[in-house]
Amino acid sequence: MARILAIDFGTKRTGIAVTDELQIIASGLTTVSTKDLLPFLKDYLKKEVVELFIIGEPKQMNNTVSESETHIIPFIKKLEKAFPGIPIKRVDERFTSKMAFQTMIDSGLKKNQRKNKALVDEISATLILQSYLYSK
Known part of the structure; x- marks a missing residue:
């Protein structure tokens, strides 16, 4: 089996996570500067087989799309062009940043470590x- 790669797209930084090859466990991979995202993915896919991209879909509380979607759509078009054989699915990402921050607190990270926005991403x-993974 191949990996699934998830992208938490941001205008400055983008968080990336991947599954193991059996698609059981999700693990954080890294955070990259968004301007370096496509070159990073091209390099990563030379080494690893990825069968699916998951991209966070930011929504408002009333279920309408967030304004950051205007930055994500052009990226998705570039991603489709760069990797035409890999499908893309969107996943609601509401509350993930808050949950990530709470995860950092729960894991015992000190206050100055929790300021690391790259780790949050x-x-x-x-x-x-x-x-x-839970939904499938």
Whole structure:
């Protein structure tokens, strides 16, 4: 089996998480600068087989799409062009940043460690991926 890769897209940084090859466990991979995201993915896919991209879908509380969707849609088009054989699914990402922050607190990270926004993005991507795995 191949891995599933999740993306928590941000205008500055993007969190990335992947499954193991059996698609059982979601693990944070890294956080990359969004401007370096496509080159990072191209390099990663030279080493690993990915069968599906999961991309967070930011929504408002009333279930309408968030304004950050205007940045995500152009990225998705670039992703589809760069990797035409890999399907993309969207997963509601409401509350993932808050849940990621709470996860950091629960795991005992000190206050200055919890200020690491890159870690929050990576944990958010992991939560998005875990949500997808639970749903299938």
